Amino acid sequence: MTRLAWIAITLLLLLATVGLDSHLDIREVMRDREWFLTRTGPEGAELQGVRGEVKAITAIIAQDAPDRALVHVRLGLAGPKEAREAWVDCRVSLRDGQNRVWLPLHANAADKMIEMLAPDGVNNRLCGPGLEVAQADRTIVSDQLFLVPVAVTEELTVHVSGFGTRPEALAMKVAPSIRMLP
Amino acid sequence: MSRGAALAAVLAGVVLLGGMMNTKPDYNSTFQPFVTNTNPGEEGMGRLFTARITEAHIASQIEFDHWGEQLRRDSAGVFLIVRLSASGTARSTRLTAIWLGASGRQYSVSSRVELPSSGIEYKWFQPGLFQRAVAVFELPEDEIKGGRLALMAAGDARLDSAVQIPLQTLGPKQDVTRIGP
Amino acid sequence: MSETVPPSLTRRIWMRIFAATGVIAAVVASYWIKVDNARQPEEPPATAFGQPVDTGRALLTPRALFVLSADPGDPGVEPGTKLLALTARIENITSQTQSVIFASPPMAATGDLELAEPEVILDRDGEVLQQLQPRLPEDVTILWTLPGTWEAQQVEITFFAQIFKLRDNLYGQSNWLGTYPAGSLLATPEISS
Numbered sequence: 218m219t220r221l222a223w224i225a226i227t228l229l230l231l232l233a234t235v236g237l238d239s240h241l242d243i244r245e246v247m248r249d250r251e252w253f254l255t256r257t258g259p260e261g262a263e264l265q266g267v268r269g270e271v272k273a274i275t276a277i278i279a280q281d282a283p284d285r286a287l288v289h290v291r292l293g294l295a296g297p298k299e300a301r302e303a304w305v306d307c308r309v310s311l312r313d314g315q316n317r318v319w320l321p322l323h324a325n326a327a328d329k330m331i332e333m334l335a336p337d338g339v340n341n342r343l344c345g346p347g348l349e350v351a352q353a354d355r356t357i358v359s360d361q362l363f364l365v366p367v368a369v370t371e372e373l374t375v376h377v378s379g380f381g382t383r384p385e386a387l388a389m390k391v392a393p394s395i396r397m398l399p
Numbered sequence: 400m401s402r403g404a405a406l407a408a409v410l411a412g413v414v415l416l417g418g419m420m421n422t423k424p425d426y427n428s429t430f431q432p433f434v435t436n437t438n439p440g441e442e443g444m445g446r447l448f449t450a451r452i453t454e455a456h457i458a459s460q461i462e463f464d465h466w467g468e469q470l471r472r473d474s475a476g477v478f479l480i481v482r483l484s485a486s487g488t489a490r491s492t493r494l495t496a497i498w499l500g501a502s503g504r505q506y507s508v509s510s511r512v513e514l515p516s517s518g519i520e521y522k523w524f525q526p527g528l529f530q531r532a533v534a535v536f537e538l539p540e541d542e543i544k545g546g547r548l549a550l551m552a553a554g555d556a557r558l559d560s561a562v563q564i565p566l567q568t569l570g571p572k573q574d575v576t577r578i579g580p
Numbered sequence: 581m582s583e584t585v586p587p588s589l590t591r592r593i594w595m596r597i598f599a600a601t602g603v604i605a606a607v608v609a610s611y612w613i614k615v616d617n618a619r620q621p622e623e624p625p626a627t628a629f630g631q632p633v634d635t636g637r638a639l640l641t642p643r644a645l646f647v648l649s650a651d652p653g654d655p656g657v658e659p660g661t662k663l664l665a666l667t668a669r670i671e672n673i674t675s676q677t678q679s680v681i682f683a684s685p686p687m688a689a690t691g692d693l694e695l696a697e698p699e700v701i702l703d704r705d706g707e708v709l710q711q712l713q714p715r716l717p718e719d720v721t722i723l724w725t726l727p728g729t730w731e732a733q734q735v736e737i738t739f740f741a742q743i744f745k746l747r748d749n750l751y752g753q754s755n756w757l758g759t760y761p762a763g764s765l766l767a768t769p770e771i772s773s
Contacts, residue, residue, distance in 0.1 A: 284528070285528055317487075317488075317489055317490065317526040317527065318489065318491065318526070319490070319525055319526065320523070323523070365525065365527070365528070366526075366527040366528055368527070369527065425747060426747070426751045426753035426754075430753075472704075472705065474704075474716070475704075475716045475717065476713070504714040505675060505676045506677055506713055506714070507676070507677035509713075510710040510711050511702075511707075511710070537713050537716065538713060538715075538716070542715070
């Protein structure tokens with residue numbers, strides 16, 4: 218009987234060690250993954266004190282490359298300073314029905330294209346830095362450009378999360394307006 | 400248990416432990432990427448990308464545009480130019496290309512040939528879209544025959560997938576290859 | 581509480597002898613390490629032009645040392661700046677492309693003055709050397725900026741080698757670790773116009 222108790226105690230301590238040891242790793246994974254989604258339409262919702270919305274989304278298709286579309290997403294984030302600071306950063310991605318992930322284009326060419334494609338000709342830059350410094354009473358607008366196959370433009374969801382909100386994220390189902398370029 | 404049996408048990412334990420210690424795979428082989436060998440000319444599938452070699456040839460010199468300036472590079476060996484077509488699968492991905500030479504040496508993409516608009520190390524590969532890219536290696540000519548192209552998702556390749564593709568055909572050797580944008 | 585029987589006299593003597601031997605051994609060993617360190621000279625071995633120095637990742641063969649005037653066309657260069665130039669051949673002796681050419685760059689000292697970190701130029705391109713491919717030796721020029729007050733005199737250049745461990749002490753993975761002086765070159769630079 219005492220022998221069994223010892224074995225039980227050993228197993229318990231082993232489990233506790235594994236739990237403590239993996240605790241930090243699990244937290245690190247959670248800060249990177251978007252597991253708990255608040256699903257809305259483009260009008261968005263509030264996530265940990267910051268309201269996110271898709272202000273405009275356009276898919277641009279060029280005649281000479283009809284299989285792919287450039288998707289311009291203009292995002293608005295608004296909330297009190299503390300809540301924005303608690304987001305730390307801002308990650309925007311596009312997903313389709315199969316949960317494939319498209320990340321924003323980073324090239325210099327993308328910046329110029331946003332200026333050309335945005336309705337007002339202004340590029341507000343990627344969501345991320347500036348989230349915590351901007352004025353409290355102003356909606357922070359950001360512009361990002363994605364390259365996706367034309368076939369998925371009808372099933373796109375805009376995902377937005379911050380380091381501080383993950384594993385929670387906003388998932389906004391969108392229907393981009395299509396623009397054909399000659 | 401007799402003293403002899405106890406001694407035998409301890410000795411057996413020592414031998415077993417010694418055997419385990421000496422045959423245990425080391426860190427480098429434990430954490431190396433999972434390699435997928437692809438037949439020449441076929442499409443290689445990694446965890447996050449799929450890629451195919453479309454053309455390869457050797458050149459003595461390379462000419463390219465560098466911020467509006469024409470640069471020409473020569474080499475003590477040769478340049479191996481590998482053109483490929485790749486796409487992301489699960490997410491937008493960047494790739495790293497390495498030439499595994501015939502002697503077993505590993506050649507990274509040459510940083511002497513900067514190709515911001517077509518170089519493989521600058522490109523993002525989007526899911527569902529094939530994009531062309533070029534990888535330029537600088538190496539001795541005898542490393543090419545019998546060598547393979549290795550492709551990995553950029554960043555930490557440990558325990559991730561690596562695709563190895565041998566060349567199907569090697570185009571005729573050129574004196575100067577011009578790589579446009 | 582059971583009563584403890586005190587150990588016999590011989591047993592106590594033996595125990596003290598063992599303890600004392602340990603302490604004496606430790607003192608002698610640490611003293612010998614100090615003596616041995618003092619016996620070994622700190623200076624790296626002398627090397628000469630044309631003699632290769634193993635820097636761990638590469639073999640570096642110094643060829644010539646001279647002083648030249650900086651190109652006045654270079655941006656950020658003050659007119660009249662003098663450069664100390666060491667031409668050398670360098671070959672990657674590892675099995676991989678190396679982008680870290682020197683873990684610790686060669687150090688040049690003249691008189692009491694240590695010169696700032698040099699630039700390594702690939703002669704073929706006239707640009708900063710970024711990579712070394714295995715089996716492709718290259719000619720390079722290592723350039724130090726000399727102070728305006730510098731006068732022609734002997735220069736000492738120290739080369740460093742980086743330690744490679746096939747199995748490091750932490751994970752047993754292969755790793756490049758610290759550096760140590762591997763060669764020292766004493767020469768008076770030629771003055772070229």
